[in-house]
Amino acid sequence: MVRDDELHIIQVQAIAGISLPTTLVVKKFQNENLALQVDDNVKYHYISEMFLLASNSHDNIIKVVDLIQWEDAIMLVYEYPVNGSLQSWLHQPMDAGRPLSWPVRRLIAIGVAKGLCHMHHRCKRPIIHNNINSNNILLDQNFKPVIASFDAAQMNMAGLDQPLPMVGLPLGNFGYAAPEYGVAASELTEKVDTYSFGVLMLELVTGRMANEAGADGHLATWAWKNFTKLMANQQEMFQSAVDRDIPDQARYMKEMATVFMLGVDCTVGNPQQRPSMRMALKRLRRGCGRGPFRGLLTCYLL
Structure with missing residues (x-):
């Protein structure tokens, strides 16, 4: 042992x-x-x-x-990057007088997506991390994120989208783990990382803890149950879900809404319906914040 x-x-x-x-x-x-x-x-x-x-x-x-x-x-x-983990900045602020701004959160989102995109699509053999969460995202002096903790990672010798044997749920990943982990006969693909990445996007926008249970379940479940109400009509509804610690929110509201919807899309129950990390990265870079706020939901459901 x-x-x-x-x-x-x-x-x-x-x-x-x-x-x-x-x-x-x-x-x-x-x-x-x-x-x-x-x-x-x-x-x-x-x-x-x-x-x-x-x-x-x-x-x-x-x-x-x-x-x-x-x-x-x-x-x-x-x-060890000097700014510690993303979790400590979101939930145990290292500098209470300096919350993470939206541009910094956007930088973190894109950086994590780039790292996962590299692992899934640009390595000779795809690598599944299996343990993406805010505690395993470390931030350097410029808040550039690095993905850490490869204890549970697997190299998929069969290639992208090919199933791997089930591994145990890594400690600390409750709330980030895709539902496939709870199915005894399930096999894993790189889409388990996509799911965890989606939870991370929801966490960046809302400031909620991924594993904090509420009346509507954990963060991903809550987002799925409420996204139509939050996105379909008035901007004020969505604003109520945004992390209050984010300064100058009105300036970035549409962009935060696009990232929220990306998080929702990445956490669908069926792994085949989740976007690839290549597509997730494209969506982050491109954004979808054109037109009136009520058009955002339609944009993502096309």
């Missing part, structure tokens, strides 16, 4: 080849029985993650900067 991976965040003052001072994350792989040395099972886990990241180099994907090997453990060292 391999012990659950340990993460250690450390401040570094002096190390060759890295701008200093900086923060690093050390991820430790070792046997569940600490008296045992590194065996093939431990090596398999760290080699799998190393291989996925080595074949997956992109500005919006976390990078390994070093490997440390001892007799009883192997450690991967990553750069």
Whole structure:
């Protein structure tokens, strides 16, 4: 058995080849029985993650900067972006006087979409992350997002849209997990990442926690039950769903509505009806905020 991976965040003052001072994350792989040395099972886990990241180099994907090997453990060292996780900014503000503006949230949305698009469409073999959530999106000094935590990631040797065997629901992904995870006979495709990405879009617009249950269920369920009412008539209805911490909301209301609708489309129950990440990225870049507000719903239902 391999012990659950340990993460250690450390401040570094002096190390060759890295701008200093900086923060690093050390991820430790070792046997569940600490008296045992590194065996093939431990090596398999760290080699799998190393291989996925080595074949997956992109500005919006976390990078390994070093490997440390001892007799009883192997450690991967990553750069840790200075602004921490998206979750901490949305739900535990690191700087209460500086909430995330909509342009910054838009930058984050596009960056995550670019990273997932690269994984699904531009790698030689598609990679499914399986654990996209706001805690696994890290932000650098300019709030550029990087996708982290590849513990549950899978490389699909059969190619895009081909099913993979079911994996267990990753810890911390409740509220972001596609409904396929709850079906015993289900097989997974890259559309599970699309679903989680959609929840992330809803989270960016509304500021709601993905797994916060309410009368209408979790965030994705709530959005599906209410989007017609929120989008069809008056802008004021949609504005009531927008995160109140976003400054200058009126200026960006139409754009936020398009991202909200993208989130709704990405979280449909049938994975075949979800857009690909390539299409999701195109929609984010292009937007659909033309014409009167009440036309947005029609635009997305065509």
